Amino acid sequence: MSSKTVKFRDGGVSGEVSLLGGMLGPAEFLLPNNKVVQPFSVAPWITDPTNMVDKIPPILRNMRGEWPCVPFGMPGFRRDLPLDWLQGLDSVESIKDEFIHGFSSNHEWTDISTRSEEVVLSIEYPSDHPVRKLTRNISVSNRNQLKFDLAIETDRQVALPIGLHGVFKLPKKPGGAKLVIDSFKKAHTFPVAVEPNSSILVPNQKVAKLERVLRLDGSSVDLTRLPLVDYTEELVLLELTDGNIKLQNYDESYEVVFNWDITQFPSCLIWISNRGRDYYPWNNRFQAIGIEPIAAAFDLGVVHSRNPSSPLKKLGIKTTYPLKGLDRFTYQISVNSIEGL
Secondary structure, three states: OOEEEEEEEOOOEEEEEEEOOOOOEEEEEEEOOOOEEEOOEOOOOHHHHHHHHHHOOOOHHEEOOOEEEEOOOOOOOOOOOHHHHHHOHHOOOOOOOOOOOOOHOOOEEEEEOOOOOOEEEEEOOOOOOOOOEEEEEEEEEEOOEEEEEEEEEEEOOOEEEEEEEEEEOOOOOOOOEEOOOOOEEEEEEEOOOOOOOOOOOOOOOOEEOOOOOOEOOOEEEEEEEEOOOOOOOEEEEEEEEEOOOEEEEOOOEEEEEEEEOOOOOOOOEEEEEOOOOOOOOOOOEEEEEEEEEEOOOOOOOOHHHHOOOOOOHHOOOOEEEEEEOOOEEEEEEEEEEEEOO
16 A cells, blocks of 8 residues: 655655655665665555555554654553653653654645645644644755755644654665764663564663673674664664764665754664564564654653653653744755765
């Protein structure tokens, strides 16, 4: 099954955006060496029979590339976490949003584009939601760069977890790509196993170097070299001093550079999806890296992110963004040749 898409082209950059979820991808970049690369992940199940795809959450039906998540995370809140994650939860006000990564990730946006060189989409939220509307503009700048403008309109001041969900292709060969994070401070693994039957990392650990992250078997693994050998699913929250991460793909000789405002999205969630889910629609066939700038407590949702007693809040990590009526966010994704590295 495939959602309706809006296509754009400007110079050597072209692509399409799905109205379902407002998701970008695929997109092609013509590099100065005349090589064309397509860096975004597109879920392999989107061409499965409709009667199968229609049974999964809307966010997964046409999952691809990049999209905004407002609010960021899962609906409800988990209680199967370490005790320090449960303190203060019952006093936190939630909001009514039953969808993974928010209403906009699971519904169709409206195409309001006026030029073939860019895509402009909008979506209105339900009347009982504190968010009124999102508007998303995708255009080309600097020849090989996509520029994104996101406007969030709210009916009142409200602190919510928000994030950007970038999902990128990886080579088939283990270690064939590298994450380059010059402003890395430290990292935190997910409080519990992301997938109990496949996750390999020790949960709830503080990480000083991504090159040496402790595994459950007592050894360590380099999370900067991807894909990993093991079938696994992992979530790692990065503390950074600057909003800039590079993903270098050595098999195809290009790098993706993701730039954002670190004051708006103070952390970055790294989602390592390495064929670690054996149930539909994943079926051990999805391999990609999520680079997700966030103001959120992992993907744990509104209540955990707004909890002043959460372990991340106690460390001074901002896990919500104070929306003030009309807030604008600008970020960029560019693609460069790395031949010779």
